Structure formats: structure tokens, C-alpha cells
Amino acid sequence: xxxxxxxxxxxxxxxxxxxxxxxxxxxxxxxxxxxxxxxxxxxxxxxxxxxxxxxxxxxxxxxxxxxxxxxxxxxxxxxxxxxxxxxxxxxxxxxxxxxxxxxxxxxxxxx
Amino acid sequence: xxxxxxxxxxxxxxxxxxxxxxxxxxxxxxxxxxxxxxxxxxxxxxxxxxxxxxxxxxxxxxxxxxxxxxxxxxxxxxxxxxxxxxxxxxxxxxxxxxxxxxxxxxxxxxx
Numbered sequence: 001x002x003x004x005x006x007x008x009x010x011x012x013x014x015x016x017x018x019x020x021x022x023x024x025x026x027x028x029x030x031x032x033x034x035x036x037x038x039x040x041x042x043x044x045x046x047x048x049x050x051x052x053x054x055x056x057x058x059x060x061x062x063x064x065x066x067x068x069x070x071x072x073x074x075x076x077x078x079x080x081x082x083x084x085x086x087x088x089x090x091x092x093x094x095x096x097x098x099x100x101x102x103x104x105x106x107x108x109x110x111x
Numbered sequence: 112x113x114x115x116x117x118x119x120x121x122x123x124x125x126x127x128x129x130x131x132x133x134x135x136x137x138x139x140x141x142x143x144x145x146x147x148x149x150x151x152x153x154x155x156x157x158x159x160x161x162x163x164x165x166x167x168x169x170x171x172x173x174x175x176x177x178x179x180x181x182x183x184x185x186x187x188x189x190x191x192x193x194x195x196x197x198x199x200x201x202x203x204x205x206x207x208x209x210x211x212x213x214x215x216x217x218x219x220x221x222x
Contacts, residue, residue, distance in 0.1 A: 041214065045209050
């Protein structure tokens, strides 16, 4: 699993509440990514990071923010959760060979 | 940006037969093409990849081919087994940049 841990693994939250998902890696990889996976859409990039405090938007970044204050942690925040953000969220790292490895995912339900 | 299309979306084969999944990409700058297998409830797992300076790569029963001129690449699984049943994703990337994923192929191997 390339030393990637996502937390929590499952979460149910109410519309309008803030939610933070955490991705933790143990191997000092520079690149980290947050994807969401929805039926019929595959994996879509939300945000990514190329170093501490260096982040950029992906194709579906609206309603999400990220932070990376340490190499090992990449946080995804939903400022005010909506039902359209119900999804499975995956964190990934990119190693020095360009290979990407994924965490086990976080299933988020917004009710 | 890059656009990756993947076909078919579903594929059923008899055990022992071959399975082929095809992807096309749009950005000629893409130079790295990984394939992922995702089992139910798990994160995508890298199974094989190919770089733009190679036309074909094999690893036991799986192989990937790349046609840079036509901008398409394919995954070939021979002698399929029930444990090959999963969702497969292709992706394209330019070194150091984000990954762009296809929408996935659900492969069912019928015993």
C-alpha cells in the first residue's frame, strides 16, 4: 500500500457541516493527490500537492480546499458539505518512478 | 488538458479466454501510461505500466501495447481467471504532472 493511510474510512455527515479527510504517507513522496470516484466518472482529480504548502486545483475543485503543512500529511476539507459531495475519496502518492499508489479510500455520505 | 477515453465499459469473458481493454488519449505530451485494477471496496492497484519509449510490455499473463502515432494503448489479459474479475482503469500522464484516468472497464470472468 506504499505506506498510505486514509482517515476516516467511513463518515456520515449532515449537509452544511465542515468535513476534513486526512491522508498520511510514510515515505516522503513529494506528490500527493486527492481524487473522488463516482459511478460513470471514474477517478476525478480534486486537488494535488507538489510539496509542502504547494498545491494546485484539479478538474473538480469547487467546494474543496486542501492543506499540506508537512510532507507526510495532505488534508482535504469540505467547507460546507453538500449531497453532491457524497462519494468515495482516494488519496494517492506519486513516487520517483512516476508510479502512483492509492490509499484504501474514504466513503463519505452527506445526508 | 488531457482526455482519456476507455472502452468497453463492461466486458464478460469465459475463463481461459483473453480480454482486451482499449484507451485513447489526446495530449501528445503524455509519456507514461499505467493500468490499475480495482477490486470491490479497495483502492486502485497498479498492475502494469508503459512509457512512451516502449511499444509493448509483458508481465506474465498481462501485457500492454502503446501506439504513439495513433495515441492509443491497450491492456491484454490472457488465460483469464475468476480472480481477474474487477474494474480496470487506464491513465495517462506527463512526468511530474497529474494523472488523467479513463472511466473504467468492469471485467467479469465467467467460470
